[in-house]
Amino acid sequence: MIAQMSRKSDIYHRPGCPYISRIHESHIEAFDMDDHKITHFQPCKYCCNMKTMYRKIQPNLPEIFGIFNYQTEYNGQYIKVHTDSYDWRILLKASEQNMRLLREIRENNGDDLKLIKCDVMKKEKNLQTVIKYIVNQENSVLIQNPSAIRLCRSKNLQLDIVWKLHMMSQLYIF
Numbered sequence: 283m284i285a286q287m288s289r290k291s292d293i294y295h296r297p298g299c300p301y302i303s304r305i306h307e308s309h310i311e312a313f314d315m316d317d318h319k320i321t322h323f324q325p326c327k328y329c330c331n332m333k334t335m336y337r338k339i340q341p342n343l344p345e346i347f348g349i350f351n352y353q354t355e356y357n358g359q360y361i362k363v364h365t366d367s368y369d370w371r372i373l374l375k376a377s378e379q380n381m382r383l384l385r386e387i388r389e390n391n392g393d394d395l396k397l398i399k400c401d402v403m404k405k406e407k408n409l410q411t412v413i414k415y416i417v418n419q420e421n422s423v424l425i426q427n428p429s430a431i432r433l434c435r436s437k438n439l440q441l442d443i444v445w446k447l448h449m450m451s452q453l454y455i456f
């Protein structure tokens with residue numbers, strides 16, 4: 283992911299930030315957000331925070347989640363994502379713009395809450411990538427779903443074909 287900034291400032295922006303248009307074209311500089319020099323600059327308070335990123339991605343969520351049920355909410359600290367299978371938290375480390383993905387696990391009849399880190403997301407800077415990862419997890423749960431497997435055996439179908447039909451909403455296995 284690319285960040286843009288003015289050579290005359292130490293504040294950088296994410297792509298699409300309206301404040302980029304205020305920078306004179308000849309002063310615009312771009313660098314990769316994975317570049318370590320990001321730690322020497324300040325993130326823009328408008329475009330580099332979860333609230334703005336969440337608002338921006340919200341209209342695309344039905345398309346990203348497709349057939350899966352989901353609820354999302356930004357509570358001021360992190361984005362809560364609830365799906366049929368799991369509860370997730372997406373956090374942002376502002377200074378490095380890295381996102382962390384945590385999965386909630388409840389034990390003792392829901393009394394104890396444990397948070398599991400998803401290390402694959404350690405250096406992710408793009409919210410859409412994190413949410414797509416969640417959808418992939420949901421996808422793999424469906425593939426492991428006993429009722430999906432039973433249906434394949436009874437109809438003599440391949441599991442990936444059942445999955446494709448399910449994606450096209452021609453077949454409801456739940």
Ligand SMILES: [Zn+2]
Pocket residue numbers: 294295296299300301302326327328329330
């Ligand atoms: Zn900005």
